Amino acid sequence: MTASNLPMARPFLPPYLLERVATGGSARLRECARHTLLVDSRFRARAGAVTLPPGSERRGEPARYVHSAEQQQVLPGKLVRREGQGESGDSAIDEAYHGLGATYRLFWEVYRRHSLDDQGMALLATVHYGKEYENAFWDGNQMVFGDGDGELFNRFTIAVDIIAHELTHGVIQHEAALEYAYQAGALNESLSDVFGTLVKQYQGEQRVEQADWLVGEGLFTDRVAGRALRSMAEPGTAYDDPLLGSDPQPGHMNDLVETHEDNGGVHINSGIPNRAFHLAAMALGGHAWERAGWVWYDTLVDQRLGRNSDFATFAGLTQDNAARRFGATSEVAEAVLAAWRTVGVLP
Amino acid sequence: MLRLSREGGLAHFPGLARPRCVHCTGCSEEQLGELQSLLLALPGASVAEAGNDRRRFCVALVGEGGEVLWSQVVAEESAPQALLAWWRRAEIAPLQKKTDGQA
Numbered sequence: 001m002t003a004s005n006l007p008m009a010r011p012f013l014p015p016y017l018l019e020r021v022a023t024g025g026s027a028r029l030r031e032c033a034r035h036t037l038l039v040d041s042r043f044r045a046r047a048g049a050v051t052l053p054p055g056s057e058r059r060g061e062p063a064r065y066v067h068s069a070e071q072q073q074v075l076p077g078k079l080v081r082r083e084g085q086g087e088s089g090d091s092a093i094d095e096a097y098h099g100l101g102a103t104y105r106l107f108w109e110v111y112r113r114h115s116l117d118d119q120g121m122a123l124l125a126t127v128h129y130g131k132e133y134e135n136a137f138w139d140g141n142q143m144v145f146g147d148g149d150g151e152l153f154n155r156f157t158i159a160v161d162i163i164a165h166e167l168t169h170g171v172i173q174h175e176a177a178l179e180y181a182y183q184a185g186a187l188n189e190s191l192s193d194v195f196g197t198l199v200k201q202y203q204g205e206q207r208v209e210q211a212d213w214l215v216g217e218g219l220f221t222d223r224v225a226g227r228a229l230r231s232m233a234e235p236g237t238a239y240d241d242p243l244l245g246s247d248p249q250p251g252h253m254n255d256l257v258e259t260h261e262d263n264g265g266v267h268i269n270s271g272i273p274n275r276a277f278h279l280a281a282m283a284l285g286g287h288a289w290e291r292a293g294w295v296w297y298d299t300l301v302d303q304r305l306g307r308n309s310d311f312a313t314f315a316g317l318t319q320d321n322a323a324r325r326f327g328a329t330s331e332v333a334e335a336v337l338a339a340w341r342t343v344g345v346l347p
Numbered sequence: 348m349l350r351l352s353r354e355g356g357l358a359h360f361p362g363l364a365r366p367r368c369v370h371c372t373g374c375s376e377e378q379l380g381e382l383q384s385l386l387l388a389l390p391g392a393s394v395a396e397a398g399n400d401r402r403r404f405c406v407a408l409v410g411e412g413g414e415v416l417w418s419q420v421v422a423e424e425s426a427p428q429a430l431l432a433w434w435r436r437a438e439i440a441p442l443q444k445k446t447d448g449q450a
């Protein structure tokens with residue numbers, strides 16, 4: 001409540017003051033703005049200069065570091081478990097450690113990628129971030145997990161696909177660096193969901209028909225009327241709850257949501273490419289990471305995938321990559337094309 | 348009217364992202380003073396934050412006719428505690444007409 005210390009005896013935002021708020025014209029505002037810029041540049045300097053701990057020099061072995069913020073909002077917090085150390089007994093710490101391992105394993109064992117940058121980059125996670133903090137995010141260098149509020153959300157490390165989702169944002173950052181807005185942002189989100197579920201399926205050795213194709217199953221408490229954050233098989237059906245609202249994801253281009261909220265609907269419209277992946281994987285059967293997963297991975301690392309790519313560009317590249325890896329008339333190429341047609345991205 | 352919404356994060360929940368309102372006419376002098384200071388001291392215009400799935404606060408002053416007079420986006424990490432407190436209070440109950448209240 002620090003702001004209340006400032007004496008303010010004027011009426012609430014009369015027009016002239018309002019204008020200043022809007023334009024940043026007053027001396028005081030300029031001072032504020034300058035201060036903010038300073039703070040920002042310090043933040044950025046810190047973010048840019050973050051010295052990650054040593055990575056792994058041995059291909060095939062991860063370098064994991066799990067920290068605890070101890071309910072504060074500090075990063076990275078106190079180092080509580082590093083590579084090779086045994087169970088800590090704290091669920092969030094151990095789930096994060098194993099989730100990092102499971103993600104590393106999929107990318108290495110299937111796609112021969114040595115960590116996020118393919119150079120063995122250290123995998124950093126911070127758990128117990130904030131008090132009852134109900135979110136998980138990638139900050140550009142590491143993943144961050146809250147404990148959830150216990151009312152709607154459990155701790156965010158509970159779902160391995162969420163851990164893998166956050167780490168995949170790190171992979172994308174080192175590859176196409178898809179802009180986090182509108183269709184490019186929805187592709188960024190979708191790729192994170194795709195590799196999130198692939199990590200879960202690979203860990204469980206699941207065939208496509210055994211997988212749940214949900215994102216974040218287990219995150220909701222029993223009080224929520226919902227199964228997960230998203231459904232890749234049936235976008236828009238994951239939850240319908242009085243507090244959370246109803247799952248807004250479309251599964252077809254006809255229902256693409258045009259909004260400025262959520263960075264232009266990045267977590268909304270990702271339903272469309274998510275469903276395309278699900279359809280391709282289901283048509284091919286077997287293990288999703290083996291064929292559909294390869295096509296999506298080839299596209300994720302494809303130099304032609306630009307920062308502002310839209311769904312159609314991405315779909316075209318998956319078609320091309322399917323043809324390159326499996327043959328132009330292969331079952332895979334056909335399944336991929338049919339999937340994008342079904343969701344209305346390709347004619 | 349001040350409209351506050353918290354959006355972004357790992358998923359878009361329409362229910363949680365729903366804007367919350369503070370009706371200025373129902374606020375005490377003290378509360379208005381606090382709000383004014385808060386708005387004036389908000390961190391600068393939206394900065395493209397690094398990373399993904401982050402949350403942020405959208406703050407807007409809305410006129411009688413529903414028109415947005417001024418708005419700003421603040422990253423969750425740089426949002427002042429007082430703003431969060433207002434956002435929480437706005438959730439529990441839309442501010443009632445009161446002549447006095449704790450700021």
Ligand SMILES: [Zn+2]
Binds near residue numbers: 165189357
């Ligand atoms: Zn994400």
